Amino acid sequence: MIAxxxxxxxxxxxxxxxxxxxxxxLALGPQESLLSxxxxxxxxxxxxxxxxLAVETIFSEDFRDGTxxxxxxxxxxxxxxxxxxxxxxxxxxxxPILVASSIAAIILYLPLDSFxxxxxxxxxxxxxxxxxxxxxxALALGKSAILSAIIxxxxxxxxxLMGTSVITSSLNNQDFSGFLxxxxxxxxxxxxxxxxxxxxxxxxxxx
Amino acid sequence: xxxxxxIEMGSPPLFYKWSTxxxxxxxxxxxxxxxIGLFWGLLFAPTDYKQGDVYRILYIHVPSAILGQSxxxxxxxxxxxxxxxxAKISGMMLKSAAxxxxxFTLLALVTGxxxxxxxxxxxxxxxxxxxxxxxxxxxxxxxIGLHSTIDDKTKADRAVSILSIVGLAIIPVIKKSVxxxxxxxxxxxxxxxxxxxxxxxxxxxxxxxxxxxxxFFALLLTLNLRNEILERERTKNWVKQLLGGVG
Numbered sequence: 001m002i003a004x005x006x007x008x009x010x011x012x013x014x015x016x017x018x019x020x021x022x023x024x025x026l027a028l029g030p031q032e033s034l035l036s037x038x039x040x041x042x043x044x045x046x047x048x049x050x051x052x053l054a055v056e057t058i059f060s061e062d063f064r065d066g067t068x069x070x071x072x073x074x075x076x077x078x079x080x081x082x083x084x085x086x087x088x089x090x091x092x093x094x095x096p097i098l099v100a101s102s103i104a105a106i107i108l109y110l111p112l113d114s115f116x117x118x119x120x121x122x123x124x125x126x127x128x129x130x131x132x133x134x135x136x137x138a139l140a141l142g143k144s145a146i147l148s149a150i151i152x153x154x155x156x157x158x159x160x161l162m163g164t165s166v167i168t169s170s171l172n173n174q175d176f177s178g179f180l181x182x183x184x185x186x187x188x189x190x191x192x193x194x195x196x197x198x199x200x201x202x203x204x205x206x207x
Numbered sequence: 208x209x210x211x212x213x214i215e216m217g218s219p220p221l222f223y224k225w226s227t228x229x230x231x232x233x234x235x236x237x238x239x240x241x242x243i244g245l246f247w248g249l250l251f252a253p254t255d256y257k258q259g260d261v262y263r264i265l266y267i268h269v270p271s272a273i274l275g276q277s278x279x280x281x282x283x284x285x286x287x288x289x290x291x292x293x294a295k296i297s298g299m300m301l302k303s304a305a306x307x308x309x310x311f312t313l314l315a316l317v318t319g320x321x322x323x324x325x326x327x328x329x330x331x332x333x334x335x336x337x338x339x340x341x342x343x344x345x346x347x348x349x350x351i352g353l354h355s356t357i358d359d360k361t362k363a364d365r366a367v368s369i370l371s372i373v374g375l376a377i378i379p380v381i382k383k384s385v386x387x388x389x390x391x392x393x394x395x396x397x398x399x400x401x402x403x404x405x406x407x408x409x410x411x412x413x414x415x416x417x418x419x420x421x422x423f424f425a426l427l428l429t430l431n432l433r434n435e436i437l438e439r440e441r442t443k444n445w446v447k448q449l450l451g452g453v454g
Contacts (some may be wrong), residue, residue, distance in 0.1 A: 132373075135373065138351060140353070144356075150349055151352075154342055154349055155346070161388055162384060167387075182384075186380065193373075193376065194373070200290065201366060204366060205360050
């Protein structure tokens with residue numbers, strides 16, 4: 001919870017997200033029809049980049065000051081502790097992105113009816129990204145921040161496609177629940193699977 | 208019997224000795240079958256009535272695309288063994304297979320775009336199978352990139368193993384999700400469930416090419432793996448004896 005004492009940790013992803021979103025109208029021109037059709041993709045790309053922004057901080061500080069050592073010595077299963085770290089990461093990146101996405105949707109002229117699908121897809125998608133990001137951070141612990149991004153990005157393709165499909169389908173008045181269910185399934189499998197692999201990856205540093 | 212053999216193969220020196228024995232056979236069979244397949248496909252198979260002779264690139268394109276995916280499966284399989292049983296040689300195998308896999312995937316992408324230009328009229332289309340192959344290529348580069356940043360080879364192997372397991376889980380999802388997204392590519396050439404849509408004259412050389420490519424992969428993997436074993440075990444006595452005290 002120390003992360004919350006410094007406001008910069010959760011303000012930075014939010015501002016980064018909004019800046020990236022702002023750049024698209026500047027680069028592509030301010031036509032309303034163009035922007036609203038591009039909005040799902042723009043919001044999702046910005047969300048992916050913003051959620052990867054703080055990814056190497058998940059474990060790096062704890063590794064340096066020895067908190068991570070205590071994780072593995074303590075009687076708690078390390079799986080739970082890793083999951084807690086992932087949830088904290090989501091609270092300081094995913095949640096601010098969720099809040100900022102409403103502003104992004106307004107400035108990109110996304111119709112109001114699509115707000116709920118957008119928020120739902122971001123809720124599931126950014127949580128999955130936090131899990132994936134934690135694994136990337138654990139594998140690239142002590143290495144450059146860009147490495148964990150390169151590791152994680154190819155694996156985030158399904159999230160990007162599903163997330164944009166949810167918003168696009170709702171724009172076209174189609175049923176989007178199927179895409180949400182797949183995102184939910186990925187999250188449900190990702191919580192045990194990715195957390196266990198993250199523990200395995202962290203243990204590599206203690207051999 | 209099989210268990211004993213597997214345990215023996217898990218030991219680098221024994222594997223090295225065993226591979227010295229099979230290497231000539233592997234070399235001959237790979238060159239022979241690949242040669243027959245390519246000659247048959249490129250020179251003697253009938254010309255396609257719609258595409259002309261351009262279609263012959265398929266004898267390289269299809270096997271390399273299949274190999275690109277199979278090698279990833281193979282790597283993930285090695286990754287599983289490495290994470291669960293910590294077998295050293297499986298990590299080396301994973302490491303040796305990665306550059307071969309990324310080369311085949313790149314070859315599939317390049318030959319595909321050379322084939323696409325005369326038939327589709329463009330080098331690249333955002334089609335589902337092209338896109339998922341491109342993402343497979345990125346995943347390969349991520350694995351290789353991760354391996355090269357970690358100095359301790361055994362740790363690097365394990366890290367890449369973990370990532371390849373995630374890859375194995377997520378690649379079907381990627382393929383399925385890009386499928387929904389776009390599809391233009393012709394359906395798969397090979398399916399197990401139905402008979403091929405190609406004429407047998409074209410199909411048979413392709414099958415031989417595919418077997419040839421697999422053997423070629425086995426050959427390259429063995430050669431790579433032998434180098435990897437020698438490099439990592441260079442301080443051990445058996446390597447010093449083998450090289451006559453040169454190292």
